[in-house]
Amino acid sequence: MTTKINYSDHNYYTNRELSWLAFNDRVLEEARDKTNPLLERLKFLSITQSNLDEFFSVRVASLTKLAAVNYPKPDASGMTAEEQLLAVNKSAHQMFIKQYNTLNRSLLPALAQQNIHLLKPDELTPDQLRFIKDYFHDTLYPVLTPTADDSSRPFPFIANDALNLAIQLNKDKTRYYATLQIPDNLPRLIKLPGAENDFILVEDVIKPFLGQLFVNYTVKEAAVFRVIRDLDLDVAEEDTSDLLKEVQQQLKLREQGSVIRLEVESTISKKLLKRLGKELNLKDYAVYEVNGPIDLTVLSKLASQVTNHADLSYKPFTAYQPTSLTGGHNIFEAIRRHDRFLQHPYDKFDPVIEFIRQSAMDPGVLAIKMTLYRVSGDSPIIAYLGRAAQNGKQVTVLVEVKARFDEQNNVHWAKQLEKMGCHVIYGLIGLKTHCKLTLVVRREQGVIRRYMHMATGNYNDVTARFYTDMGLFTVNADMGIDATNIFNMLSGYSEPPYFHQLHISPHGIRDFINDKLTQATEMAKAGKKVRIRMKMNSLSDQSMIAHLYKASHAGVKISLLIRGICCLKTGIPDVSDNITVHSIVGRFLEHSRVFIFNLDGQETVYLSSADLMTRNLNRRVELLFPINDPQIKKRVLTIYKVMWNDNVKTRVLQPDDTFKHVDRRGHVALDAQAYFADLASVHAKADKAAAEMAKPTEFQPMLSPENQPNPLNYDDGSDPH
Structure with a gap:
């Protein structure tokens, strides 16, 4: 008798959160990999930090809320929310240790060999000491605001992701406490004089001079800390008429989310740490003591400010752009000849921008319809959509204002597009619109044609330089009908009975x-x-x-x-x-x-x-x-x-x-x-x-390594000729 397999067996599944942490560990491996350029390794370590911060503020925050109400239903792997919360924090603690071991044992010594230094005050030259003294008095002192913490003045609100100092003071044998937020509108990484690549962190500039903020008190201890809060939006979507206002309100409330993680310098005393944990209402597993700078995202800033070390970064490459998809050519004609394919970032993102630009200017274009999930802070696409509306085109843009951590940016662009005359829609109730789709309707010699761009990635000209994505230009009639139906579905009440080719x-x-x-x-x-x-x-x-x-x-x-x-x-x-x-x-x-x-x-x-x-x-x-x-x-x-x-x-x-x-x-x-x-x-x-x-291009195939696949043949849908 054949045993029936239970494909839902918990033993057949890995917990989602632990799998994500395993992915972040693979990113951390790149920071530890000595075959990678040194400054790129710094960036990988920085990425592991930003990844963790987002993971905690959304995924761990969600687990915390579920565990708080004893949510009983297990996940596919059989773990309850409480079990997941404990397992995730245990794994994350191990990751923090690995991160700082990577920094202290591998990256900082390797940087020092290249005469790149992240210095402490006791490592500075006399000239550098004078520089930080002047910097403290002239730049920092006027904006620093210490906050006392006593019976008459309660523990202050600690903003998400902000660097702070927890301070213990003494006066007349009495212990006092205070906090000091480190200004986030001033550079955290400060370049020092006397050497090309000597740097110091702003908190290490402040610490030696703290006494000047607490006259007649003795500073006994100061430790840097920061908190990560619950940043998940909880938007009610009974209807979308006030969705923009709802998202804006939630963005304000987000800053008040509960604390999910506390990071603090490992030099902190047990007494001061216990006080912080109590004030922030944290369990022991949510407290992370680290041996080094709080918030390793600063390492990407360090990598970008190092000078005269191009050899320590990835070798630049030249992205390809088919001639027929450049500004000097009619992009509609090129797409009509045959479908066009782009593989970013190896192929430039410019043809996508050019497609919108020519659509905005072309007298034959009647309408542009587009979905926007994440766009860059200074998006040329937004500008061309606005110009298209001003040129009399019917422009409909679906802006996903619930795109996580891009809500504020997207709310801004939604308002801008409306001001420029575009029709802006916010999608369907309860659903995020994540598809990447542009439809351009063009009249050509009495015939209406639908030109489309579909992609795996966002319409973001910045991330297109370091995200690998694929896109397709086509004038396929069936797909065009499908695309029209999709936009009708998103903007109105249409429910197409079927789609020809799109799913x-x-x-x-x-x-x-x-x-x-x-x-x-x-x-x-x-x-x-x-x-x-x-x-x-x-x-x-x-x-x-x-x-x-x-x-x-x-x-x-x-x-x-x-x-x-x-x-x-x-x-x-x-x-x-x-x-x-x-x-x-x-x-x-x-x-x-x-x-x-x-x-x-x-x-x-x-x-x-x-x-x-x-x-x-x-x-x-x-x-x-x-x-x-x-x-x-x-x-x-x-x-x-x-x-x-x-x-x-x-x-x-x-x-x-x-x-x-x-x-x-x-x-x-x-x-x-x-x-x-x-x-x-x-x-x-x-x-x-x-x-x-001035001759036609005859590409010579690049010889591939032995026993490896043949090289790509560009004589396909991206061939400019």
Whole structure:
């Protein structure tokens, strides 16, 4: 009798939060990797800190609230909220130790060898001491405001992420306490005179002169601390008429969220630490004593201010831009000839901006419709949309004002767009609009055509330089109809009965992938060759993982490229022994989502804005779209193949939930991101040379390393000729 497999067994799932911490540990490995340029290692360590801060302010905050009400329902791995909270803090404490060991034992000594120093007051030269004394009196003293903490003056409110000093004072054998917020509108990192790369932190400038703020008192102790608060928005969406005001109100309330974590210098006395913990109402596990500077995000500022050390950063590369997608050419004509594909950051983001620019200026364009989830602080896209409205185009922009940590920026742009004459909408009640979609309606010789851009990443010209994403320009008629229906759905009450080629969440992407997995499972049972390849940021949806397990059990070979969270376990006999998971963490943040289905020789390729997470599949408007052009399909498949064969930045998920580097003994090293960057530079150089000679470009394929995939062939949907 065959035993029925329970694909929902808790033992088959990894806890989401612990999986995220494992991802952040892979980022930390990059800070520890001596083959990375030294200043880039500093940036990786800084990233681990900013990652942790966001993780605590949202995910740990949520667990804290659930644990406080004894929420009984376990997660897919069988852990209650309280169990998760304890396990997460235990793991995070270990990560903090590892972070500061990396800084103190590896990075600071390596910086010193390059004559780059982060100094303490007792390490300064006489000239440097005079400099910090003057800096304290002239710049800091006028803005510092100490706050007493006694029976008549209660413990002050401590702002999220602000640096503070906890101070113990003595006078006439009596102990007093005070706090001092370190100004965040002045540089934290101060360049010192006398050496090219000598720096000091502002808190280390303040400490030696604290006595001048407390005349007639003796400063017995001063320790830097900061708190991370609950920053999750709780927006009621009964209707969207006042959504903008609701978000703005919640942004103000966010600053008052409960404290989730306290970081403090390990030199603090037990008495002062106990007092802080009591005043902030924290449990012991939420207190983090660290051996070094509080808030390691300052290290990215240090890396950016070091001079004359280009050799300590990544070698620059030249991103490629097809000639036909530049400002001197008609972009609509180029898209009409055939679909166009971009792989950022190796291909420039400029064609996307140029598409909006030409749409704003072109007399034939009637309407522009666009979704905006995250845009840069000084977005050229916003300016061109405004200009389009002023030029008489009908401009409709969906601005997602609930995009986490971009709410304030998006509220600002929503108001600006409205002032410029654009019609701004805020999406559907209860759903975030996360899809990346632009539709341009153009009249051409009496015919209406719909031009589209769809992408895996945001319309953000800044992050496009260091996020890997993919985008497609097309004039496909069926997709154009689908896109029109999507915007009608977002702006009104339209509910399209079906879509021709596009697949939309909520639910549509889940249904589509489930159908593909069911087909694959049945074909595998029938003895046919079936292979599924996917790339995403995160995989956490329990139902989707169960479906992958069923397909694996039937014999479907499944390859998954997952940058971050992965709640699926590999190596479970008869359940996941046909599933392999790779994770690439490197110079660029892997952000594209790719879904490839090879069912008995019939291979289809899709790109998407969605990860396989419950929120993306059920509670967001997401987009999954096909790659129909044979040459572009070939290119995407080659990109996936190169990434799968990466043996430098790839870690492979083991059955014990750990990630291990690929064993590349006997193989030539292949760093996929470096490979794509080098290839882009080669093609950009070839284009430049061809332009100078006024001859058509004949790309010579770059020779790939031995035993590795062939190089990308740019003679596809991105070929300018």
